[in-house]
Amino acid sequence: MNIRDEALNRLEDFSNNNLGKYAADRNFDPGPENRNNTSLLSQYISHRIIDEQETIRAAYQKFPFKKIEKFVQEVFWRTYWKGWLEMRPQVWDDYNQDLNNLQNELNSSNYKEAIEGNTKIPCFNDWVLELKEFGYLHNHARMWFASIWIFTLGLPWQLGADFFLKHLLDGDPASNTLGWRWVAGLHTKGKHYLASEWNINKFSAKKYEHLNLNEQAQAKHEDRSYDIQPILFDEINSEHSLFVFHNLDCSLHLVEKEMNYNHYALIDFTSLLKKENYSPKVLDFKIRSNQYLTTTLKEQFNSQTIIQNKDDLQTIIKEKNIKNIIFPYLAVGYENDFIKEIKKEFDIYYLARDYDKYCWQFSTKGFFKFKEQIPKIITKFL
Numbered sequence: 001m002n003i004r005d006e007a008l009n010r011l012e013d014f015s016n017n018n019l020g021k022y023a024a025d026r027n028f029d030p031g032p033e034n035r036n037n038t039s040l041l042s043q044y045i046s047h048r049i050i051d052e053q054e055t056i057r058a059a060y061q062k063f064p065f066k067k068i069e070k071f072v073q074e075v076f077w078r079t080y081w082k083g084w085l086e087m088r089p090q091v092w093d094d095y096n097q098d099l100n101n102l103q104n105e106l107n108s109s110n111y112k113e114a115i116e117g118n119t120k121i122p123c124f125n126d127w128v129l130e131l132k133e134f135g136y137l138h139n140h141a142r143m144w145f146a147s148i149w150i151f152t153l154g155l156p157w158q159l160g161a162d163f164f165l166k167h168l169l170d171g172d173p174a175s176n177t178l179g180w181r182w183v184a185g186l187h188t189k190g191k192h193y194l195a196s197e198w199n200i201n202k203f204s205a206k207k208y209e210h211l212n213l214n215e216q217a218q219a220k221h222e223d224r225s226y227d228i229q230p231i232l233f234d235e236i237n238s239e240h241s242l243f244v245f246h247n248l249d250c251s252l253h254l255v256e257k258e259m260n261y262n263h264y265a266l267i268d269f270t271s272l273l274k275k276e277n278y279s280p281k282v283l284d285f286k287i288r289s290n291q292y293l294t295t296t297l298k299e300q301f302n303s304q305t306i307i308q309n310k311d312d313l314q315t316i317i318k319e320k321n322i323k324n325i326i327f328p329y330l331a332v333g334y335e336n337d338f339i340k341e342i343k344k345e346f347d348i349y350y351l352a353r354d355y356d357k358y359c360w361q362f363s364t365k366g367f368f369k370f371k372e373q374i375p376k377i378i379t380k381f382l
């Protein structure tokens with residue numbers, strides 16, 4: 001079964017059997033063997049194997065708005081975070097600079113014990129193993145994990161975010177970096193998330209004693225502040241063009257039905273992400289997404305061209321006399337960092353979805369402000 005059919009089946013199964021109870025059950029972490037109270041769709045939505053609109057549409061086909069409001073809001077958290085980071089890309093650059101500056105910390109026993117699941121905190125150790133085995137943690141477990149990492153283990157949030165990004169199948173620079181900053185108290189300044197033994201034992205299926213968590217820690221503070229930079233969307237010129245698919249938007253061709261470019265190819269980012277130390281499990285998932293795109297490329301666009309690096313791109317440009325290169329919009333992240341460099345030499349344009357262009361403008365402040373726009377967004381796009 002291809003990865004898109006797998007995602008559609010998952011969406012259908014969740015909508016039929018568990019969506020109705022989502023609002024009441026979603027905060028409980030039932031453990032890896034019993035996951036059905038949340039959708040487990042994030043790995044697919046983050047690569048847009050299925051997108052936000054079709055996910056919300058499927059929910060609407062089953063229930064009236066009031067019944068699925070919570071689920072719809074959760075899907076919009078992704079959109080909110082994406083827009084927020086697109087307007088403040090410096091947050092990503094600073095995070096990466098911080099990671100470079102923290103190289104010495106990688107040799108500390110505190111860090112090594114944390115990433116090996118060898119700390120004195122049994123729930124934390126369980127989550128480390130679970131993350132490595134399944135490439136997934138429940139949202140509540142992610143919050144507890146990040147909070148314990150920062151406030152009890154006293155480790156830098158940036159290293160925890162990096163560990164998550166490289167091990168989560170749904171690893172997403174916006175949801176992840178900003179999720180960690182939110183827990184630390186850097187997103188809503190001074191408002192942090194403190195995990196407590198009581199809360200963990202209420203919501204986790206497995207119960208724990210004597211966790212000795214730091215339940216009194218102060219929020220983290222930083223001197224930096226981030227001004228909004230307006231997002232400038234490209235005008236697309238499709239003359240002498242090459243359209244380059246990538247696996248961070250696997251369903252754009254289904255949304256943009258009129259795709260009239262001269263040539264089509266797929267760019268494979270696997271070697272780039274390998275260099276960034278993404279886990280083999282995450283790379284395998286991305287390779288499966290590429291397999292789906294390879295078939296699409298062949299069957300719908302009669303092309304078998306795969307670009308592995310800058311030289312491959314250069315060769316195609318020469319061979320086919322390409323003047324304009326179009327990518328599905330690459331949001332802030334390592335793939336965009338790589339293409340941004342190449343953009344200095346070639347005419348590369350990002351094709352953004354109307355949905356993103358419209359929604360991201362509302363990510364100027366907190367989610368509660370964004371949330372007010374949801375009815376308007378739904379009327380326009382569903």
Ligand SMILES: Cc1cc2nc3c(=O)[nH]c(=O)nc-3n(C[C@H](O)[C@H](O)[C@H](O)COP(=O)(O)OP(=O)(O)OC[C@H]3O[C@@H](n4cnc5c(N)ncnc54)[C@H](O)[C@@H]3O)c2cc1C
Binds near residue numbers: 172175
């Ligand atoms: C520290 C931290 C790091 C995180 N890192 C990531 C990440 O790298 N990638 C990622 O996709 N999510 C991340 N999340 C958000 C959230 O934990 C996952 O999206 C969710 O657990 C996925 O499980 P699900 O598909 O069963 O979600 P459901 O509860 O079924 O939610 C439906 C969909 O809504 C979206 N969603 C739900 N909650 C959030 C949220 N808080 N932020 C953004 N989108 C959300 C997802 O697309 C999800 O598939 C992070 C949260 C925290 C606290």
